[in-house]
Amino acid sequence: MKFKYLLLAATFACPISAYANDAEANSSSASAQPAAAETAQPTKRAFTTGVARGRDLLDSAISTSALDETEIEKYAPRSVGEIFRNIPGMRAEPYAGEGYANISIRGLPLALGGAKFLQLQEDGMPVLEFGDIAFGTADQFLRADLTLSQVQAIRGGSASTFSSNSPGGVINLISKTGEEQGGAVQLTTGLDYETYRMDFDYGAKLSDTVRFNIGGFYRQGEGQRATGYDAYKGGQLKFNITKTFDGGYIRLYAKFLDDKSPQYLAVPMQVTGTNSDPHYANVGGFDARTDTMLSRYLQSNVTMSKNNQLTRYDMTDGMHSKVKSLGGEAQFELGEWTITERFRYSDISGASRGVYLAPSLTGPAAAISAIWARTPGSILSYANGPSAGQVIANPAALNGNGLLASATLFDTDLDDLTNITNDIRASRVWDLGGGKLTATAGFYKAAQTIDTTWHWSSVFMEVKGDGQAALLNLALPNGTSLTQDGYFGFGTSFLGNVRRNIYDTQYSVNAPYASLNYHIGKLAIGGSLRYDFGTARGQVFGSTDLGRPASVTSYDVNGNGVISNAETRVAVYPLLTPSPVHYDYDYLSYSIGVNYRIAEQLSVFGRYSRGGRANADRILFSNYVNSVDGSLRRPDAAYDPVTQAEGGVKFRGADTELYVTGFWAKTKEHNINLDRSYRAYGVELEGSIKKGPFRLNAGATYTKAKITADALVAAMVGHVPKHQADLIFQVTPQFETERFVIGANVIGTTDSYAGDDNLLKIPGHALVNGFAQYRLTERMLLSVNANNLFNKLAVIETQETALPATGIVQTRVANGRTVSASVRFDF
Template sequence: MNVRLTLAASVALSALTSPAFAQTAPESSSERKDPSPPTEQSEIVVTAVARGQNVLDSSVSVSSIGSKAIVDLAPRSAAELIRQIPGIRSESSGGEGNANIAVRGLPVASGGAKFLQLQEDGLPILEFGDITFGNADIFLRTDYNVARVEAVRGGSASTFASNSPGGVVNFISKTGDRPGGSFGLTAGVDYREYRADFDYGGAIDASTDFHVGGFAHIGDGPRRVGFDGARGGQIKANITRRFNGGYVRLYGKYLDDHSVGYLPNPVLVTGSDSDPKYTSIANFSINRDSLHSRNFQPLVSLDGSNNIRTFDIDEGMHPKVAALGIEAKFDVGGVSITERARYADVGGAFVSPFPASVTTAQAAANAIGGAGSTLYYASGDKAGQQVTSPSSLGGNGLAANVVLFNTRLKNLNNFTNDLRASKVFAFTGGEATLTGGYYYSHQKIDTEWLWTSYLTSVEGKGNAVLLDVRNALGQRITQNGTVGYSASFFGNCCRRAYDLGYDTSAPFASLSVDLGSLSLDGSLRWDFTRAKGRTFGDGPVVTRDMNNDGVIVPAEQLVSVLPTTGAALVDYKTDYASYSVGANYLINNSLSVFGRYSKGGRANADRILFNSNNVDPATGALRNDAVAVDFVKQAEIGLKYRANGVAFYATLFDARTEEENYEATSQRVFSRSYKARGIELEGSYRSGPFNLSAGATYTDANISRDNISPANVGNRPRRQAKWIYQSTAAYEQKSFGLGVNLVGTGDSYAQDSNQLKLPGFTTVNAFVNVRPLQRVTLSVNGNNLFNTKGFTEAEEGSIPANGIVRARSINGRTISASVRFDF
């Protein structure tokens, strides 16, 4: 479907109503506010509602984080910011992206944000938030451009956007309606990273505003990797022309950034599965170090055309985005029409080492070359020399069998269009709003998996080295640290290519009725998805002289190639309906109660492929229609109170979720259902210069059906804690400000078998701002001040014999100092 046809169809449906995307309308009073506490509600809700509403009048659960709070908290990634929102479990251990994000007990069976949509200015960053190695947050950066972040949790999101039944998190940009700007310089005090931010906006004339901003940075990043893993930046700009009854806004974004993608690292676990103790391995801090290293080179593999090519470990997570969009709002005969459209050219790469196993260095050598094998340094200052004491290698005597996830994100381009029309009319003493519209998106998924296998030491501070193995006869088994030019530690799997396109079309309608104290609303969305394309792989393993020296070593007998024929086809259609009904009763000007029931769907994308039980490779048709869409049913009832500087919100929720998924690292297929129920609490108090905000969510979740592993039924889903919580206390005066922020989680299980526990943890963050001169601010921000080890996931389901578990921990303590000039 081309753009012209999309717009024509949208106009034809303009008498219907639209599930609302987040708005950035200049007339919205919320855009002119700057809420400081992370959980303080904006006066007007503009995300995922049919039109802007006061918080107490809306039957949705919404939270807002203002731009000042973002600067004060200085999150090192979008995931660290999102974890400040009640009800959302954001596993902020992957770096600048690649976070696992879930809401209200909805599962994270594999990775990414499957049931939660991340948006910028009301449109999705990617149509699917869990594209393998292309999670939506990889392509998102927080900087001075952000006016605020709004998050809607719960079933109302089922009809407010496609493929997001769990919720919507919307990053809303500044538009220049508040003139002025800032320039800031930030440096890591106990970590190496340097950053510059700027933004400026204002009026061009009486009817035209503009805003421009961005950032650039360079350094290791929060962990010691020994190279400039963090480098690049972003620039965003918009211009808004206002006229009677509306506005037109053009905006653009260019992002070209590198950051380290942190995957599981080795940690020593003692005690028992039910009462484990996690400690760092000698010479390797689990929350300060990574298997990344300046010595992890060269990276030789076959590219997507099966040509020999060298890659770089410092490419890391490399998002490249060039986006251009338009937003317009105008009235025609009493009908308010809103149009949003954006085209984003999206690509890049994901390069990061994953430890398939970690063991003693000598045992690793013997497993590769046989008994009596010897080790040699393959990189670093001692390259070519024999490792004379494997038991002390790297200060701990360990070696890691690493599969390098080298994924080329060739094309994740997407076009998104949302057109809607709303009309307000009198209705039995009150008023009603009818909205309708049409949504269309095209999402490309063109990626290549070029994985290879290495042997490396386990050392911190970016000092790990690649290792070569020679057998007892002195014959070379590996080549420059390469064990196989394939994922040999994964059974030579995963030499793959995806070339897919997904078209999503969705007419939608909503009706809301305001009868004074009582408001009612209902909405319906019908999504039509067309998947078309092909996949190649898993590739055959061949012999090839990779260094062209005329000698074939065993590593060169493990060369995976992408097949050039015999593509598995993908060619199917699916559709599903979503609905949501809600009611809100305003008891008085300070207190309201609400209830909502919803059913929403999420169309599955690339993660159901490479499984012939799901899609027929010969025709591309679905063999099992049930795998195409996962449904979420949610019920919620809540209370909202706000008066005299005090705000309190409580929501009871019940969610039932279907899940069809696939995990690339473990090669596991998921086919199951979940139940989750609990309560979400959020409150704030403001008195003069002091404010306090807090949130806590209790979730009782279990696996209610498992078609693959029935023994898991009744168990708590992996990594799902019963309690998550956050709190911020801040004091602000004209000349200085300070604050303390706590973020925590209870115990959870590493895997669905419910054996090995991931201990609960609390991190303490703080900030101090001093203004020695007008418009000059000196700041010190500390994240994880007490250097807490907080584990968000682990590969092992129980403690192995050697006690070494592969786990992801949050980053350790990072303290930054900055100076900001406002003008």
């Protein structure tokens, strides 16, 4: 299959960016226009992501945002997800680390994490075809460094028809391509946390028609939270070379990413009060902002591999992201037609390893011990660490908080997530009736492999900060051990022995598309169509239906010739009884919009769209797929449609910009444990003002959303979807002189619910990030960034959806204050 796609690429003259500016032939692409040029000619600003051809935003019936590299650097992002939260309308919860963020837009639901209804792109092509692959979300394979020129985002609208699987929108990270000669080296260190990083970037012309850009980063350190080891280690290298000619260009590019970063999952917190007015606080000896259940005493997981061979896995891998990409793009003229073509092959793999605390399985040590020992008076002792072998005489005083964690080691190999994509299109402009008619037609083809192995284990841990949590052993009152070296079982013993899974699947996506846009005077009207059809093929091994236990056997893990209690709980894969995956799908997307430019500085627009998102691994191991022949029991589960309407006003003056958009969306959602419909409506604001040295950028989104149907739990109908706040906002004031910049970036949200049952609330919060820059010389810049400047204890999510009797919830919170300093040398 991969060879066929490589041949397909070779049949085309040369590849091109599906979303590159048509002005690339004049060697100035929208993918890297300097901010200064946009300021000098604001009316010439073109937006090129998710549209047929780049054109002035005030002449386009779309909702867009763009963040330039100079602004992104000030926001102190610790991951790409923290960049996305500065896009109006975007709901980003990027607090698991470099990946695994929850990302959605305009009230579209976040059922199981990732970016289901959004497509994350790099240089106009998808990182992964599906943004919510379990334990392999698209943001995990993206990094921001000095090679980043701009982030463009389109919300709704034409994203439904100019990208597959992106009905909510597209976020596109655009690389520098050597337009500006010169480079930079930047050295960064944490002032109150351990990180050491070097970034570099260099671009130059090899001739009048050939230019290149190369850059990347390398970093190492423990990171923003205490883990007890270097949880960050690795880097990225990117390169591209461009040849321009009359009427077009050719570009080749490559990317190599090999980077380890920690996965920050839920940690215990104390909660008091009521469901509607909860009060969250740290437990003794553990700060949820700076600590994690990762530990120097938990660096390995011993369990069965996908071949049922006893294997040790390195838990310090965390989220290990490996990408080797090769691609190219081209644009050229054929008569009066402009042909654009792009191809990319990405060999993607890695791992996702972290510590998961299930609801109600962390609490007072005596109570949790009694659950698993099935008797009171059980005995706890240290399995490793400096107190290894020592009996815990008073469990209630353990570490000053008395807590015992029944922890599941989320240990998943991303064996193969290879993504191969090709997009070719032709566009032409006719003079017609005093206006211009633009027609575009194209064909998109992609292949996405999802080959992952879930080999989880179950251990007992103490709740202790500073990366020093030890594993614990549990024994019956008579001394009979229930654990082995801290392991209660070598599978998901705490979760009912489910989800011991292997995915070995391939997805094919095909999509012809076309658009027409007519622009006459102040009026622009257009429409587009896209027809997606594809296949899902392969096989899966494991719990073939939701709730069916995995296979469990006895195995002498430590090789001492004796089978312990823990060794009777060894999960294996049913390699002789795979379940096939074999089904097809298709759906039609369309979008119609009209824009009227009332004046040079003012326009109004409206758009109605229907798009879809094909479901991938998230519906496998469910009753949607027949485990006997791989067909769909419910054909409607193959994809989820999204219908949207939007209308707004755009104003752009010399010093002020304001965009106001009202929106409405209706969504269906099929997932392993969901069969639902949603509705959302609201208003989105984005604006900026610049007066002398003062500048203010701001955005806010007010949303009302509810569940309108639920085939599995009817009581959920009428409830607000989990994590959906009424208001999210971003505000960035700054003061800038020739040598000095100081400012703050405020990210905020109002209250939301922890679960769809609308019981336990998550309090709203505002996080303040501060930044200051001083230019010592023309080529030397000093910067200080503070993320969560005031060390706010901001709860993002809880595993529990109602106040538990123990008063202990498993939460994800925003990282505490982290301050970094950088020195940049330009040359």
